[in-house]
Amino acid sequence: MVFTPASALRRAGSAVLALVLLACCLCAGLVAAPAAHADEWRDKQYWLSESGITKAWEVSKGAGVKVAVIDSGVDAGHPDLKGAVVGGYDASGAGQPDGQKSVGSKPEHGTLVATMLAGRGHQPADAKPSASPGPAGQGPDGIVGVAPEAEILSVSTWLGSTNPSGKSDQDQIPEAVRWAVDNGAKVINISLGSTTPQWPQSWDAAFLYAEQKDVVIVAAAGNRVGGNIQVGAPATIPGVLTVAGLDRKNTASVDASSQGISIGVAAPAEDLLGGLPGGSYAEWAGTSGSTPIVSGVAALIRSKWPTMSAEQVINRIVSTAKDAGVPGKDPLYGYGILNAEAALKDDVPEATANPLGSMAEWIRVHRRGNPATPSPLPTADVPSAVPTLPEATVPAAKAPSQRDSAISAAVVIGFAVLFVAIIAAAAVQLTRAARNPALARDEAETGAVDKVEARRSP
Template sequence: MVSGRRLAAAATAGLFALGVPVTPVSAAPAPRAEPAPLLGDSVRADEWHLQTLNVAEAWTYANGAGVTVAVIDSGVDADHPDLQGQVLPGLDLVDDKGDGDTDLVGHGTTVSAIIAGRNDDAAGVVGIAPKAKILPVRVLDQDNRYNDALIVAQGVRWAVDKGARVINLSLGGSGSSEALAAALDYAFAKDVVVVACTGNTSASSSTGVWYPAREPGVIAVGGMERDGNSLWSGSITGKETVVTAPATQLVGANTGGDYWKVQGTSFAAPMVSATAALIRSRWPEMPAGEVINRIIRTAKDKGVPGRDPVFGFGLVDPVGALTASVPPIFENPLDDSPSPGIARFGSAPVPGQAQSAPEGTTRELLPVAPEADPGTGAAPLAAPADSTRRGWWAAGALFLLSAVAAALTIRRFAAST
């Protein structure tokens, strides 16, 4: 399936999380009172993306109930007030004594609360899919990094086997990985939606969309400014970008029950993962391919008309994805490929070093490590020579409306742009 890949090495070096913590926010002392989903303390008020994405209306159709979202990241603080009761027993691939519910840097906790922060209160961060469950998989160390993509591949396979319907990958790097590509194929074959972010310019020496976001079949998410019309200046983007979501001036749940201001494509990706969870909550039997089809066809177009390498298909629209009349994949006019009905679109990656900053200051990510980690001598992986070859492999299975179709839609569009 992936034997045709030409790789320069078997391990990916210099990979890290791309979220950019900016300023710590004091934990709100307000009691967890009567439900007021979009109203409450100052933290809740700072969640501007909830209004931009019209989350309150989306909840009239679905809230994520019944859907498990795997967050493959730095772990999750399961005791954070916003995540109590939301986190399932997970896996720690960094510390063999852990279970994924420990987060030393806060990155995974922030991502998880954006997806599934509780909405049965009037304090703290509320998620876009507040009734979804988080399946934590820790692959990032205390520096918010991983040195070998094999650990991420192991996490993906484990999450699929544990019943994740959506996988969020707010991490990435410039190399490619045969092992991770195979794990993603496994996820696609098991009808799982996979989302990753495209990367941050402040954390990369490369301007290309990061891996695994650029892996065909993954929904690559770029970052938008607060105005809802401009690409965030720190977002990496490119032909693989599928959709965008808010990425700056965000408030996030931090470890220890605290909060902080964050920015980065790491935090745009979970908004799309949460949207996928809402769709799968409303239509539990909908194949992954159709979930992705809804996300891309209802995105609010930005920039030049139609899909473009800056915004992809546009700003994710949860309400549209839950309500619009969308032609199924096999009737999708976006496709002009030999295999009928396969939409064509692309994909993308992410991460950053989760560190707090003094009050009132702004702190960018520390410089990214070299392409080859001098500590291990590992060389960067070469990008696949032909981005269409796996698409053609999957074409033979398109008589099934499955995740394979979703993967191919992304691959073919990416290859054609």
């Protein structure tokens, strides 16, 4: 891991983090979607069936669970969110007190996320009373979210551009997390990301607070096309369930995902569909869309088992994921591809701890047990949460074969022999020079020692 010097971070840290902590996807841009019939909308929501969500609805639809969407604000007036948004808060200082005004550089982002998470669909204006319900028991038009009976808390933040209120991400993010926890959120969705694995020390206490209050936090891994080669904060924070992105072939998305060892699970990230403020729709892509899919599954689990701990919820999601890439946990897929049906139906052994780590333990080791002291900027002397890989490799490279290992070993041995030969030749030359300076001078002029080195090279 290569860190920027502390002086440079002090000059640019807050500004850079604020700029990159924007809605971390829309990596392929937004494409406005024209009006369409119900079947067309349903056909585009492929993740509902392919990720096992429709089967998971046989067990739970998320009733009674509040999910906080920390984002750019959620338009509660969208037809597919009617009755879904039950409260909110503005952490930006530039929005409405209820968090439902769209703010920041990507004002539409929060509504896209919320509709994918807890959209309820809607009846068309000319529908007759006998119109057939959608697969979630909702109207036949619009977006049906992964947890269509969950409730949304909209927590608005201004990220990605200069905040007119002057509040930075260092103030907004911890304030948003604390408010969500204090107002009953059992799941927090953070579809935001940065290009650095570090986070301001001012965030420590808030994420520790969420951990102590038994709240599941789900965060986006980020997207390569947006500059996120490796996973960035807050997805590097221990205990957070980090979501990577998949393409339509269920392989790691080249554009709409990043990589890092903090990734917990992978979910669809391309050809997504969500609602826009004002009631329209858009096609989009990125791990910002993968994240509410996983947050929705967490809500389904918490609805089915209200007393299940956050660490057990996360363990249930990652342990039932379908392994992909290299065997076992890897930096592209984490524990594997989301399987919502298995997460709701399989027997899962109880975990002794959160498989993705503990913020309390990280603070004890790296902050010397003092999470409350604010630090205005991340600095080079503060270790990152989890080291991530420096370069993207999609798809994941295969494990080396025995032949490759043998060749590598032979190369190493060859270099070792060459090094010993050079040292030995140099020692001989020095000895001879000490005994006979004239002879050494003659050999230096004819290049005799170089010939010996060449002759001993493998």
